[in-house]
Amino acid sequence: MASAPLTVREYLRLLARDPLVPAGLVLFVLGVVVVDLTPGLGSLVTGRIGAFALSAGVIVFGLGYTRVQHVLRDRRER
Structure with a gap:
């Protein structure tokens, strides 16, 4: 039975x-x-930290989004 x-x-x-x-x-x-502020700060390390945070944010968001999609799929199958 479909929900x-x-x-x-x-x-x-x-x-x-x-x-x-x-x-x-x-x-x-x-x-x-952080990446936006990097040119004003002039630090290469700050730019790398910002790029790492950006990349990590995309990956973590993708994992959470995928988890929600699996919950929805399981909900539909019931």
Whole structure:
């Protein structure tokens, strides 16, 4: 028996409940801010830290998003 489709609000609530999704977004935004500030600071290390935070944020967000997709798939199969 198929379950009712999710609304956008329910989907966003599922994304927000998974701790990896907000953590990934925070890392991504932190990386963008640090990379944006790097030319003013003039430090190569700061730029690398920002790039690492940006990359880590994308990966962590992707892991959280994938986990939510698996929850939705399992929910549909029930």
